[in-house]
Amino acid sequence: MSRLAHSFLTTPIYKAIATSTRSIPEPSFFSTLFPLQKNLPPRPKPPPDSEIEESYLKGSGPGGQKINKTNSAVQLKHIPTGIVVKSQATRSRSQNRKLAREILAQRIDELTNGDQSRSAIVGAVKKKRADSAAKKSRRKYKLLEEEKAAAAAAGADAEAREAEVEASEAEAEAETLAAKDSTRVISEQSSDTGQGAGSQPSDTAAGGSHQSG
Numbered sequence: 278m279s280r281l282a283h284s285f286l287t288t289p290i291y292k293a294i295a296t297s298t299r300s301i302p303e304p305s306f307f308s309t310l311f312p313l314q315k316n317l318p319p320r321p322k323p324p325p326d327s328e329i330e331e332s333y334l335k336g337s338g339p340g341g342q343k344i345n346k347t348n349s350a351v352q353l354k355h356i357p358t359g360i361v362v363k364s365q366a367t368r369s370r371s372q373n374r375k376l377a378r379e380i381l382a383q384r385i386d387e388l389t390n391g392d393q394s395r396s397a398i399v400g401a402v403k404k405k406r407a408d409s410a411a412k413k414s415r416r417k418y419k420l421l422e423e424e425k426a427a428a429a430a431a432g433a434d435a436e437a438r439e440a441e442v443e444a445s446e447a448e449a450e451a452e453t454l455a456a457k458d459s460t461r462v463i464s465e466q467s468s469d470t471g472q473g474a475g476s477q478p479s480d481t482a483a484g485g486s487h488q489s490g
Contacts, residue, residue, distance in 0.1 A: 321386035
């Protein structure tokens with residue numbers, strides 16, 4: 278390391294810059310990735326098992342023998358409200374039991390709180406995001422259409438100017454040709470006039486010779 282670099286690194290200015298840089302807090306990953314999670318209500322808790330009637334059924338659909346020939350599907354009935362849910366998302370009965378209780382808790386929350394339920398609020402947030410994205414997309418395409426229209430108008434103006442220039446050039450060329458034609462006609466007329474004047478004395482002289490004879 279050179280003496281100049283060493284002297285700069287040991288200056289108070291460099292030390293102050295390094296200290297201020299280290300003191301800047303780094304943004305949290307989850308705070309930037311999920312900024313709206315703080316405004317959402319907590320997930321609803323499943324009701325107690327005393328309010329649930331649980332039964333195990335054979336699954337249906339794709340999944341093989343583990344689904345179709347075993348009682349891995351779970352069906353829950355909430356006794357106070359009469360809500361019935363079923364889960365056969367996985368081949369594991371324990372996981373299906375957990376998922377079924379989550380679904381049941383969500384259904385009870387929707388029935389109890391309505392528009393204030395977690396699923397309704399999450400749906401409203403997603404709709405707001407989708408509307409914002411659609412608005413941005415429409416704005417983007419509108420700007421693109423305006424740019425295309427402006428480019429087309431500029432192209433039309435350029436073509437109109439080129440046509441005007443070509444028309445003016447053609448008009449100037451026509452005027453030049455007309456001037457040349459008029460000059461040629463005048464020169465021909467003057468030459469014809471000169472030839473006619475030169476031929477008159479010879480005729481007079483010829484007439485005099487006839488008379489003298």
